[in-house]
Amino acid sequence: NGADWLAFLQGLKDRGLCGVQLVISDNHFGLRTAVERAFLGASWQRCTVHFTRNVVQKVPKASQTAVSAVVRQIFAQPDRASADAQLAVVATNLAPRLPEVSKMLYDAQQDILAHMHCPQAHWRQIRSTNGLERLNREIARRIDVVGIFPTRDSVIRLTGAVLMEQHDEWSTSRRYFSVESMQVLAQVPVPASTFLEAVHEQPPLPESAA
Numbered sequence: 001n002g003a004d005w006l007a008f009l010q011g012l013k014d015r016g017l018c019g020v021q022l023v024i025s026d027n028h029f030g031l032r033t034a035v036e037r038a039f040l041g042a043s044w045q046r047c048t049v050h051f052t053r054n055v056v057q058k059v060p061k062a063s064q065t066a067v068s069a070v071v072r073q074i075f076a077q078p079d080r081a082s083a084d085a086q087l088a089v090v091a092t093n094l095a096p097r098l099p100e101v102s103k104m105l106y107d108a109q110q111d112i113l114a115h116m117h118c119p120q121a122h123w124r125q126i127r128s129t130n131g132l133e134r135l136n137r138e139i140a141r142r143i144d145v146v147g148i149f150p151t152r153d154s155v156i157r158l159t160g161a162v163l164m165e166q167h168d169e170w171s172t173s174r175r176y177f178s179v180e181s182m183q184v185l186a187q188v189p190v191p192a193s194t195f196l197e198a199v200h201e202q203p204p205l206p207e208s209a210a
Helices: 002-014 029-038 048-056 061-075 080-094 099-112 120-126 130-146 152-171 179-187 195-200
Strands: 022-025 043-046
Touching: 002 029, 022 029, 029 043, 043 048, 043 099, 048 061, 048 099, 061 080, 061 099, 080 099, 130 152
Parallel strands: 022 043
Antiparallel strands: none
C-alpha cells in the first residue's frame, strides 16, 4: 500500500538518496502517491511495457498483435512532438473500434512519454522497468541455486554481491548511462508530470506513515 511504499522511499532518502528527477514504475497508485510525497517535484514515467500490456488486455485476441505494434510505434518516435502526433493518429484510428483503448492512450499520454524530456540516449533504459526486472530475475536465479540459507545475513551477502557485480558492469564494460549524456541531463531539468496534480485530488496517506 501507499504507506509501505512511503516508508521504503523515506528509508532510501535517509540513507542518502537525493536529486531524484524521474521515477519509473507500473501504474500502482500507492507507489505513485508515495513518490509524490517523498520526491517533491519529481516526474513519473509509467512503464511503457506494462502500459502496452494493459492496452492489449482490452483488445480482442485476433487484434492484439497489431494493436501492440502500433502502440509501440508511439515510443519509437525521435522526439516528443512526433510521439504526441503519432499517439493522436493511433488513438483516432482505434477510436471507432476500440474507444476504451483510445481513451487510455489520451489519458496516459503525459505519463507514458515523460521519459522524452530526458536525453534521447537514456530513453531505452528509462521508458520501462525492464532493467530492474532483469536484475531482480538474476538475484532470484542466484538465490535459487543456493536453495537454503543458514541465516538472513547470508541472503543479504549474496544479494549484495550480485548488486556489486551489476554495478561494476554498468560502470565499466557496459555503461548504463554515458558521462556525456549525464552532463546533458544535468543541464535540462525534467518537468513534473501531470500525475502529481491527480495525486493531490486523492485522500492523503496517514500521517503516521511519514
